[in-house]
Amino acid sequence: MPMLKNPATKYRPFPPVSLPDRQWPNKTITKAPRWLSTDLRDGNQSLVDPMDGDQKWRMFRMLAELGYKEIEVSFPSASQTDFDFTRRLVETPGAVPDDVWLQVLSPCREDFIRRTIESMKGAKKAIIHLYLATSECFRRIVFGMTEDQSLELAVKCTKLVRSLTKDNPDAQDTEWAYEFSPETFSDTRLDFAIRICEAVKAAWEPTESNPIIFNLPATVEMSTPNVYADQIEYFCRGITEREKICISLHPHNDRGCAIAAAELAQMAGADRVEGCLFGHGERTGNVDLVTLALNLYTQGVNPNVDFSDITKVIDTVEDCTKIPVHPRAPYGGQLVVCAFSGSHQDAIKKGFKVRDDAGVGEDGQWQLPYLPLDPADIGRTYEAVIRVNSQSGKGGVAWVIQRALDLDLPRGLQIAFSKVVQKHADELSRELKPHEIQRLFETEYHLNTPSRISLIDYEFSTDRSTSPSPGLGKQNVTPRRTFAGIISMDGREHSIKGIGNGPISSLADALKSVGVDLDVRDYKEHAIGQGRDVKAACFIESLIRTQEGGKETVWGVGIHEDAAQASLIAVLGAASKLVSSRPGTPLPLQRKEHLEAPRSSLASEIKVNINGLEQAAANGVH
Ligand SMILES: CC(=O)SCCNC(=O)CCNC(=O)[C@H](O)C(C)(C)COP(=O)(O)OP(=O)(O)OC[C@H]1O[C@@H](n2cnc3c(N)ncnc32)[C@H](O)[C@@H]1OP(=O)(O)O
Numbered sequence: 001m002p003m004l005k006n007p008a009t010k011y012r013p014f015p016p017v018s019l020p021d022r023q024w025p026n027k028t029i030t031k032a033p034r035w036l037s038t039d040l041r042d043g044n045q046s047l048v049d050p051m052d053g054d055q056k057w058r059m060f061r062m063l064a065e066l067g068y069k070e071i072e073v074s075f076p077s078a079s080q081t082d083f084d085f086t087r088r089l090v091e092t093p094g095a096v097p098d099d100v101w102l103q104v105l106s107p108c109r110e111d112f113i114r115r116t117i118e119s120m121k122g123a124k125k126a127i128i129h130l131y132l133a134t135s136e137c138f139r140r141i142v143f144g145m146t147e148d149q150s151l152e153l154a155v156k157c158t159k160l161v162r163s164l165t166k167d168n169p170d171a172q173d174t175e176w177a178y179e180f181s182p183e184t185f186s187d188t189r190l191d192f193a194i195r196i197c198e199a200v201k202a203a204w205e206p207t208e209s210n211p212i213i214f215n216l217p218a219t220v221e222m223s224t225p226n227v228y229a230d231q232i233e234y235f236c237r238g239i240t241e242r243e244k245i246c247i248s249l250h251p252h253n254d255r256g257c258a259i260a261a262a263e264l265a266q267m268a269g270a271d272r273v274e275g276c277l278f279g280h281g282e283r284t285g286n287v288d289l290v291t292l293a294l295n296l297y298t299q300g301v302n303p304n305v306d307f308s309d310i311t312k313v314i315d316t317v318e319d320c321t322k323i324p325v326h327p328r329a330p331y332g333g334q335l336v337v338c339a340f341s342g343s344h345q346d347a348i349k350k351g352f353k354v355r356d357d358a359g360v361g362e363d364g365q366w367q368l369p370y371l372p373l374d375p376a377d378i379g380r381t382y383e384a385v386i387r388v389n390s391q392s393g394k395g396g397v398a399w400v401i402q403r404a405l406d407l408d409l410p411r412g413l414q415i416a417f418s419k420v421v422q423k424h425a426d427e428l429s430r431e432l433k434p435h436e437i438q439r440l441f442e443t444e445y446h447l448n449t450p451s452r453i454s455l456i457d458y459e460f461s462t463d464r465s466t467s468p469s470p471g472l473g474k475q476n477v478t479p480r481r482t483f484a485g486i487i488s489m490d491g492r493e494h495s496i497k498g499i500g501n502g503p504i505s506s507l508a509d510a511l512k513s514v515g516v517d518l519d520v521r522d523y524k525e526h527a528i529g530q531g532r533d534v535k536a537a538c539f540i541e542s543l544i545r546t547q548e549g550g551k552e553t554v555w556g557v558g559i560h561e562d563a564a565q566a567s568l569i570a571v572l573g574a575a576s577k578l579v580s581s582r583p584g585t586p587l588p589l590q591r592k593e594h595l596e597a598p599r600s601s602l603a604s605e606i607k608v609n610i611n612g613l614e615q616a617a618a619n620g621v622h
């Protein structure tokens, strides 16, 4: 059967609230509401396997640690597990922080109310929560009650609670509060919702210092969130003695708008929100308390709950509910602080660089492309932010290398290496983990293994008598440097010699004698680490002519404690790539008449002029 062509025959649109002078659209949320976690009640009652006592215990401890001050811990009349868990909390010294209220739920049935209150005997702070459905649909279908009969039952039960709690001389050690939920408020005639709550209020007689809680649930979310906000504003305006009332929200997520409903309804005047971590609860769940809190946080409002170790929260919730947190759940999901695609990675990487360069501290103003929240604020490491697959670009790859090896790759090298990564990711058809990208880089640029051409030993000598610098007169001469060293080419050692203005150019000159004509285009270096452990990282870009007559660039990377030696390693890395780009070409490439010296013949003469070289390297390409 296809879906109905005209669903209007079966489903009616939700009637709007007539509130032409509604005020809430002009309001903003400037402080956190009172929170009530119902993870252990609404969240629990909707699990395939409800939590056992120990799981509830763990969850309670975590909720208290997170900062929740009102926690609905059970439906004590439902099961022995719930009753016993409640008693365990009450009876275990120190289990419940002094400022935390335990809340318990009961239907409007006398025996259940008595059992519920019995479960709280001896508690420091207790909220007794009664519910009774008030909508026409529920009264007719579930209870067979008129509005007046519902009102009478609600009042009778409220009076019973009162007599067993705040009016009970034997229960004065406990600070009692009372919550009444006209269940299915969202589908209840608003004037009746107000009338029944007025009657309950009169029966309870709240005070300003201990207000009654009217919890107005969207038991089933049936309308757009603005309608819920209208309903709340209408109720807030209609109820008397507003100062003796705490208006609480309990939005469910049937239409996927629970967050919006909770936020708009706070703008409409609500003081308190009931929900569950990561939106557990009946059907599509209760409103997600994590999202609500972090939405406030990212607007600069302290939510009064702390998700600085969100991974621990997720672990506990998953363990207790046996339901995984969706990878795309707002804030908490594994994938929400990750970027795979190139343009996102590029923007994020640039964002972090701008932040670093500006020296913005941990609590400095946050403005970063694609990331509404600093992942570090919820205990996420930056490593997890950028992940690499075949959709990724150079920025993401460079980020991983920077985090893994502390190397700040020049743009050209980013482009070159990202091609290597992309090819690999394409071949594997999956994400590449940071350690795989690191290994690819180390292999590609021979960080841990010798390249085809590698440095065995070398020395430099300087001739200051030649080459006057143009325009500087005869006294100012640019010293000429001679490189003399031994290199290994595909396992065979060769001694070579060359002259240039600095270490790079003199080695490049020396390489000509073995047929390697290196056209050094770019040179970048930076320090890695600090103090005694500092190393130099050097990147050499060289232009090569392809066999087809085109031009390509190759990169060499050198890392060494000695800056000059780092640059020589990088030159030889680029030279190796050059010869490798001509498959089948044996080394040496052109001239066979160069020296093939046994290493010992030169090694005894070698003395490295480190200071001169470092200076030359620091000055760039010569
Ligand atoms: C919207 C919410 O989430 S409300 C909370 C819902 N949570 C739960 O139901 C979890 C715990 N519940 C239970 O363990 C059981 O349902 C119990 C112990 C409460 C009741 O069990 P039973 O007595 O076997 O009743 P059962 O569950 O079959 O039916 C519910 C009965 O309570 C009545 N009822 C439902 N809600 C209420 C209420 N708020 N106040 C008074 N009676 C109510 C129903 O009309 C029905 O009455 P009926 O038997 O006269 O037709």
Ligand SMILES: CC(C)C(=O)C(=O)O
Pocket: 042, 105, 131, 181, 183, 184, 215, 217, 218, 219, 220, 250, 252
């Ligand atoms: C008991 C009430 C508050 C409830 O869970 C609901 O209406 O969803």
